[in-house]
Amino acid sequence: MIDKPDSSLARMMAVLDLFDEQCSALTPEAIGEALQVSQPTAYRYVRVLADAGLLQRQGAANVTLGPRIIMLDHLIRRHDPVLRHAVPLMQDLSTTTGLDCVATALYGMPARVQLVDIHRVYGAQPASLGYGRGRPRPLLLGAAPKVILASLPAAQLHKLLDQQADALPAAGMPADWPAQRRLFARIRQAGSYVSVGELEPRLGAVAAPLVLADGRVLGAISLVTTVDRLSLLDRAKLAGLVRRTASETIARIDGVA
Numbered sequence: 001m002i003d004k005p006d007s008s009l010a011r012m013m014a015v016l017d018l019f020d021e022q023c024s025a026l027t028p029e030a031i032g033e034a035l036q037v038s039q040p041t042a043y044r045y046v047r048v049l050a051d052a053g054l055l056q057r058q059g060a061a062n063v064t065l066g067p068r069i070i071m072l073d074h075l076i077r078r079h080d081p082v083l084r085h086a087v088p089l090m091q092d093l094s095t096t097t098g099l100d101c102v103a104t105a106l107y108g109m110p111a112r113v114q115l116v117d118i119h120r121v122y123g124a125q126p127a128s129l130g131y132g133r134g135r136p137r138p139l140l141l142g143a144a145p146k147v148i149l150a151s152l153p154a155a156q157l158h159k160l161l162d163q164q165a166d167a168l169p170a171a172g173m174p175a176d177w178p179a180q181r182r183l184f185a186r187i188r189q190a191g192s193y194v195s196v197g198e199l200e201p202r203l204g205a206v207a208a209p210l211v212l213a214d215g216r217v218l219g220a221i222s223l224v225t226t227v228d229r230l231s232l233l234d235r236a237k238l239a240g241l242v243r244r245t246a247s248e249t250i251a252r253i254d255g256v257a
Helices: 008-018 028-035 041-049 065-079 079-097 144-152 153-164 176-189 235-256
Strands: 057-060 062-065 100-107 114-120 194-197 203-211 217-226
Touching: 008 041, 028 041, 041 057, 065 079, 079 100, 079 114, 079 194, 079 203, 079 217, 079 235, 100 144, 114 144, 144 176, 144 217, 153 176, 153 194, 194 217, 194 235, 203 235, 217 235
Parallel strands: none
Antiparallel strands: 057 062, 100 114, 100 217, 194 203, 203 217
C-alpha cells in the first residue's frame, strides 16, 4: 500500500506509481485496495487513465501501462534539453576514452527525489550495467548520486540525508550532519567523484555534475567501466574529461535557455 494522496486527481495519478518491475499488471480491485478507495472509484480511475492512453486493458481483468507513455518517452528523447545537448558530447567522450558514458537526471526536487539514468553511449567494451534508462537508482550509491547530492544547497542536502537515515550505514556514510557536510563539501570542491564498486561490485565510475548557472542541479555525466579496467586508467585525467563534458553541456543548455 502507498501513502494516500490528498486530492482525487493525485489519487488517480498515484495509480501509475503502483506499477514497478515486480508488478506489471493490476486489477481494478487491487488498485482500489492499494489506494484505499472504493471499487467504483478505482474503476473510474482505470477508465479515465485508459481513455488517456496511460493504461490499457490486458485480458478480462488486468490493466497495464499504456501506449501514451511510450509516445511521451519519444518526445522526451527528442526534446529534453539535457539529451539534446549532452548526447553529442557524450559520444565524443566515449570515443575518446573507449568507456561507456551515462547521463543521469535528478527529478522531483524537493518533495519526491529520484535519480534516473536517461541515456547511455556504449564504449569499445561495454560494461554490463544493472541500471539503465528509466530505472530509478539508489540515492546514495555511486559516482553520479554523490556529485549530484554534493551540488545541492546545504539545507536541501541535510533534509534529504535525514530522510535517507536508514540507508546511510549500508552506503558507508557518516550518520551525523557535520561529517556528512564535510564529505560532500570535498566532493563539491573537487568537481567530480570516482566510485569503485559502490553500486555494483564489478563496476566503477567517474562522474561530474550538471549544474545550471542559476544553481539548479540537472543531474550528472559519468564514465563507467569495470573495476579492473578502471584500476589501469588515469583517474585524474578521466575526471578532467568528464568535468569538461559536463561544463560544455551546461554552457550549451544555458546558452539556449
